Amino acid sequence: MECQDYGLNRNIERDNLNLNPLQRGGVLTKEARKALYEFSDGYSVCDYCAGRLDEISRPAIHHFLDDLAEFIGADHVRTVHGAREGKFAVMHALCKPGDTIVVDGNAHYTTHLAAERNQLNIAEVPSNDYPEYRITPESFREELEYQEDYGDDVSLALLTHVDGDYGNLTDAQAIGKIAHDHGVPLLLNCAYSMGRLPVDAQAFNADFVVGSGHKSMAASGPIGVMGLKDEWADTVLKLSKKHAVKEIEMLGCTSRGAPVATLMASLPYVIERVKKWEYEVSKTRLFVDKMEKIGGIKQIGVKPKEHDLVRFETPVFDDIAGKHPRRGFFLYEELKKRKIVGIKRGQTKWFKCSSYGFTQEQTDYIANSFAEIVEKYK
Amino acid sequence: MDKIRYKQAQKLINEAGKFTGNREVLKKPQEGIIDSKLFGEILNDMMDLEDYILESRPTHYLKKEKAQEFCQQIITIRGQLDVLLGDFGVLEKPDVEGEIKTLSDKYLILIPKSNFKKVLTKFTVDPQKIVVTGVPLEIEDMKKLNPHLPDAALKSIEKKISHVKNDINRKMGQFNLENVLVMVEEDDSGEILAERARELYNAKTVSLGSLKDLTSDEFLKILSGL
Numbered sequence: 001m002e003c004q005d006y007g008l009n010r011n012i013e014r015d016n017l018n019l020n021p022l023q024r025g026g027v028l029t030k031e032a033r034k035a036l037y038e039f040s041d042g043y044s045v046c047d048y049c050a051g052r053l054d055e056i057s058r059p060a061i062h063h064f065l066d067d068l069a070e071f072i073g074a075d076h077v078r079t080v081h082g083a084r085e086g087k088f089a090v091m092h093a094l095c096k097p098g099d100t101i102v103v104d105g106n107a108h109y110t111t112h113l114a115a116e117r118n119q120l121n122i123a124e125v126p127s128n129d130y131p132e133y134r135i136t137p138e139s140f141r142e143e144l145e146y147q148e149d150y151g152d153d154v155s156l157a158l159l160t161h162v163d164g165d166y167g168n169l170t171d172a173q174a175i176g177k178i179a180h181d182h183g184v185p186l187l188l189n190c191a192y193s194m195g196r197l198p199v200d201a202q203a204f205n206a207d208f209v210v211g212s213g214h215k216s217m218a219a220s221g222p223i224g225v226m227g228l229k230d231e232w233a234d235t236v237l238k239l240s241k242k243h244a245v246k247e248i249e250m251l252g253c254t255s256r257g258a259p260v261a262t263l264m265a266s267l268p269y270v271i272e273r274v275k276k277w278e279y280e281v282s283k284t285r286l287f288v289d290k291m292e293k294i295g296g297i298k299q300i301g302v303k304p305k306e307h308d309l310v311r312f313e314t315p316v317f318d319d320i321a322g323k324h325p326r327r328g329f330f331l332y333e334e335l336k337k338r339k340i341v342g343i344k345r346g347q348t349k350w351f352k353c354s355s356y357g358f359t360q361e362q363t364d365y366i367a368n369s370f371a372e373i374v375e376k377y378k
Numbered sequence: 379m380d381k382i383r384y385k386q387a388q389k390l391i392n393e394a395g396k397f398t399g400n401r402e403v404l405k406k407p408q409e410g411i412i413d414s415k416l417f418g419e420i421l422n423d424m425m426d427l428e429d430y431i432l433e434s435r436p437t438h439y440l441k442k443e444k445a446q447e448f449c450q451q452i453i454t455i456r457g458q459l460d461v462l463l464g465d466f467g468v469l470e471k472p473d474v475e476g477e478i479k480t481l482s483d484k485y486l487i488l489i490p491k492s493n494f495k496k497v498l499t500k501f502t503v504d505p506q507k508i509v510v511t512g513v514p515l516e517i518e519d520m521k522k523l524n525p526h527l528p529d530a531a532l533k534s535i536e537k538k539i540s541h542v543k544n545d546i547n548r549k550m551g552q553f554n555l556e557n558v559l560v561m562v563e564e565d566d567s568g569e570i571l572a573e574r575a576r577e578l579y580n581a582k583t584v585s586l587g588s589l590k591d592l593t594s595d596e597f598l599k600i601l602s603g604l
């Protein structure tokens with residue numbers, strides 16, 4: 001059998017400025033690139049394993065997990081395959097099929113799937129209306145109270161710390177407190193925050209936090225982080241009866257080899273970059289300013305921005321598309337000419353983007369390119 | 379100080395360009411052993427360079443100083459690749475010590491400390507062509523470095539200075555030398571010594587972060603760049 005050409009090359013990130021928010025936080029550090037090469041073989045971290053991934057001392061995964069726990073303010077940490085697997089594991093350990101969980105209205109689809117796979121019912125906390133789509137502590141309280149009065153027992157509350165649609169940052173601390181006041185543990189989904197901005201599970205009143213290595217922690221992945229309070233360790237990190245050292249929810253071992261090695265290699269850098277979060281936010285605000293000044297472009301979601309993920313409504317590009325021979329493809333093609341990618345082909349009504357990790361010069365170049373395109377077709 | 383180093387780097391790059399361009403003859407590979415440690419180092423060094431690619435998006439244009447840094451790293455990698463090839467007889471291994479001996483022969487080398495003399499002689503520099511100064515070359519320079527020295531101490535330093543200068547003159551005559559090279563560390567006393575040697579002997583100057591950490595390859599590069 002002759003295999004087909006799988007086209008395994010990717011120069012996108014090297015040659016272009018990639019605006020897709022999904023791509024911005026997972027770019028490897030040079031230390032991680034080296035670790036990727038060093039640990040590229042299958043079970044490369046398992047040479048000195050005595051049965052537990054989290055206790056391996058060479059490479060020092062045990063020390064890495066201690067550092068990671070300190071970094072995110074959790075008592076225990078495990079790496080998992082992604083934020084979604086972390087959410088699934090917590091739900092699976094805490095809830096029974098048919099249970100109800102309260103989830104914010106901006107939750108990621110993976111939250112819904114994790115609940116569905118666990119056969120849980122979702123009670124949704126609505127966001128406020130267009131154009132903010134803000135999740136407020138008040139609406140969380142109302143939903144929990146509603147469930148108390150008319151609904152079922154709530155096994156878990158899940159809050160998306162920063163959502164992937166609008167890049168809205170929620171008030172985790174206040175919502176965590178409300179959940180606790182109602183006797184409900186809080187799982188905070190930090191896929192878009194851990195590794196970008198400071199996350200402190202303890203300060204946020206979160207019983208569980210999950211993060212995404214490949215999304216926001218400069219790791220090659222698939223890898224996620226699950227942090228928990230000590231009081232939940234027996235439930236979530238329960239050991240197998242048949243294989244005494246193995247943790248059931250982790251199916252024994254989770255992410256091995258290159259994913260964990262790259263996350264480890266990047267951690268010192270990630271710890272430092274989080275300290276520069278304010279700079280990223282101010283760069284984003286400046287970018288939004290420049291984009292809105294073009295005219296016919298409006299930032300959706302909470303204003304001013306508190307996160308690098310920006311959603312724009314762009315009637316100006318939609319109008320051009322209506323008259324352009326290439327229709328909706330014109331924007332993608334004009335950007336591509338300027339070596340900017342990450343906006344979906346054919347999309348002109350709205351798009352999401354991020355300049356996280358780009359220099360000010362690169363970010364200005366992006367805003368100027370959008371302005372140039374509008375100017376060209378005015 | 380930075381300017382001096384910048385110029386040095388520029389010179390090194392020019393020289394390195396000439397060096398291989400003129401002499402490189404590739405021979406048929408013979409049997410040999412892969413230096414796997416060096417191989418890993420080369421890959422790692424190459425991976426470091428990717429940062430220049432990401433930071434220079436989308437044009438990949440590098441301003442002069444970044445270009446210098448980028449090229450310097452590539453030159454280092456190129457040197458490492460030559461060593462790998464050298465292990466299979468494809469490139470002749472450079473005779474570093476022989477070249478140091480030849481290139482250093484026309485210099486009287488002034489250095490501030492005696493521990494560096496051992497390093498240089500290990501690189502095959504003729505010990506007779508090295509003068510360890512130990513003190514500045516003028517008494518005013520000593521006063522600049524230490525304004526509170528008592529008169530008695532200054533007197534003995536003055537004597538030492540005249541001794542060093544006699545030594546320099548004697549050796550230049552004895553070995554028929556016209557060129558002085560002063561090698562110092564990047565600190566106040568180093569700068570002052572270098573400055574004065576330039577003035578008194580029209581000396582060429584090299585300043586480094588640490589003299590005793592200098593490798594023979596680096597020293598050869600310095601000599602070839604002078």
Ligand SMILES: Cc1ncc(COP(=O)(O)O)c(C=O)c1O
Nearest residue numbers: 082083084108163164191212224
């Ligand atoms: C808010 C949010 N949560 C979770 C995820 C999924 O993360 P992972 O791929 O690590 O499961 C995403 C990815 O887009 C996200 O935006």
